[in-house]
Amino acid sequence: MTYENSLVFARACDQNDTLRTFRDQFYIPQVNGKDAIYLCGNSLGLQPRTVRAALEQELLDWQNLGVEGHFHGQNPWFKYHELFSEKEARLVGAKPGEVIVMNNLTTNLHLMLVSFYQPTPQRYRIITEFGAFPSDQYALETQVKFHGYSPDEAIIELKPRPGECNLRTADMEAVIAANADSLALVLLGGVNYYTGQVFDLAAITKAGHAAGARVGFDLAHAAGNVVLQLHDWEIDFAVWCTYKYLNSGPGGVGAAFVHEKHANNPELPRFAGWWGHNQEERFQMKKGFLPMVGAAGWQLSNSAILTMAAHKAALDIFDEAGMPALRHKSEQLTGYLEYLIRDLHLPETSLQIITPADPTARGCQLSLLIHQNGRALFENLTAAGVILDWREPNVIRVAPAPLYNSFEDVFCFAEILRKSWEVVNK
Incomplete structure (x- = not known):
């Protein structure tokens, strides 16, 4: 133009x-x-403008049905997360079973780190970008400490060249390759919140996997902003919020992606909650966690319906535009x-x-x-x-x-x- x-x-x-x-x-x-x-x-x-009506519908079901809204409301709460599968997947280039709307971004990030950061004495380092959003920094610092490592030793920060503001993909790939023997995880923002730089997620993922590491992304500034192909790029996991470009309200619900090669593995370590348990047996209240198939198996508690209703209204608009x-x-x-x-x-x-x-x-x-x-x-x-x-x-x-x-x-x-x-x- x-x-x-x-x-x-x-x-x-x-x-x-x-x-x-x-x-x-x-x-x-x-x-x-x-x-x-x-x-x-x-x-x-x-x-x-559609959010108010979406919230009022759930409030009416709560008013008129009480607990029966879980099964008999206009949008039954028991399976409310299923309303997002197709549209959330299209948004980030995933398969429907690879995405789940739940919690908030940093909670989801910690849940993903439990599953995908499994350090050993040989492989314990994490590569991230210098100046990452504070939530990511704090999550990595505390996860590393939880496993008994020093953040100064375990976390490697990618920095631009002197006099430059943005990272070069080739430099990022080189740092990943240079630390291949000790690298456990690559975790970056999809878009750097401060500079607005979009990283080459496909290239970074390929480099991380070649080094024997898992690769994940915080997509807070990428979801709804840039075209994503999380499944095809074989990204291991990703998390995002919905209140920025996705217009779902202050402090709105978060979302997560787990690639199907992991999402369908019940043996993958995770922190569990009853809403992630096989929903066909959930109300039998038995011991022994059996995760739902796909990313839904990472759910903890029953859905926060009002924030999810706001996201549904916003996502419907987004999906219509494409x-x-x-x-x-x-x-x-x-x-x-x-x-x-x-x-x-x-x-x-x-x-x-x-x-x-x-x-x-x-x-x-x-x-x-x-x-x-x-x-x-x-x-x-x-x-x-x-x-x-x-x-x-x-x-x-x-x-x-x-x-x-x-x-x-x-x-x-x-x-x-x-x-x-x-x-x-x-």
């Missing part, structure tokens, strides 16, 4: 956008009496955002885009490294009706989500950025 820096061009793009009507399915926050420019879907997605179409629009929107920011002609010593320029190596998000007056700039943007987020020490993350953001949103943001820059740097 050849971009133009004009409102006429932005509106023409919106008129030609086959996904433009999806915006009407979301509530847009109001600032100063008008729609905000909401560019924070990488942190919390907007509320779908990841290929969303990804196509995302590349155009983010490309337009980059074009407009660069058209401000600000020196990189003042404002630097640290997200890769290659569209295949990024999703919706551009991370702007602000070298002067960054916090003041962020606050000025916020006051002008732009909702985005600030990450210490000096990054503003801007994320136009294709389901509800428009080209006009992006154009107006760039105009406000120009004016705000002039105000805080005058």
